[in-house]
Amino acid sequence: MDLSGIKLIATDMDGTLLNSESIVSERFFRIFEELRQHDIHFVAASGRQYHSIVDKLRPITDDITIIAENGAIAKQREKEILITPLPVSVIKDTIELLKPLDDAYMVVCGKERAYIRPGNTAFENMFREYYHEYTTVSDLGNIRNDEFLKIAIYSFGGSEKTIYPHVKHLEKTLQVKVSGEFWLDISSPEANKGHALQLLQEQLGIGKEETMVFGDYNNDLEMMEQSYFSFAMENAHPNVLGKARFKTLSNDNNGVEHILEKLLEAKKVGIAR
DSSP, rough: OOOOOEEEEOIIIIIIISOOOOOOOOOHHHHHHHHHTTTEEEEEEEEOOOOHHHHHTGGGGSEEEEEHHHHHHEEEETEEEEEOOOHHHHHHHHHHHHHHHSSSSEEEEESSSSSEEEEEHHHHHHHTTTOSEEEESSGGGOOOOOOOOEEEEOOOOHHHTTTHHHHHGGTTTEEEEEEESSEEEEEEETOSHHHHHHHHHHHOOOOOHHHEEEEESSSGGGHHOOEEEEEOOOOHHHHHHHHOOOOOOOOOGGGHHHHHHHHHHHHHHHHHH
């Protein structure tokens, strides 16, 4: 596996770059400084809110691209390079569809902030890990003065079992992604991490064979297709393990850092030749 030609790295956050405590290692930040010296561009691609990703990667956010909300928005510093909105009608229809379910906590994800209903302390405490800018509202279908990117739905019982069967039919017209053990996202059919990464590759003039991707869940599948060097985490969903060409250690064993150090070794050997 020759990694010496890599120019672009894209990694998921939860279950991938973040450990089980939702922390980015100091080891990664040290590696990042070396990656910059080799002119390798780094992309953080997540289902998280843009503001949450910035908080996790604050020391380096001026030097990277952030793909947030599962590809519905992408930014470099404050420059917006992609936005794929979701119509208000979809939000209203989804609210009605999921009303009968007790274990379905909806987040309307706007460009400026997220919106949730008040009333469940356990959900709100968990939710704040992923959404830093938010407002509680009594009616999610009557939000004004924002541009909407996706609907995120949380289930304490597990999104694949509890939520997905009720929204599977929406896949005909929308992007429906089981994006984590407890999360499911509904967005525009054009909104995914792979589409956003492809746009960035075109802007930078970088090909799939020069791109490295890391992921662990179904919302990373399209991103995997944009890279020859696609790595599934040891803790990845079976679909991701089946899609990726390569596998690395788990997120709790610094699987991303492990491969990036091999990449730096390959770059140094290439320079020495």
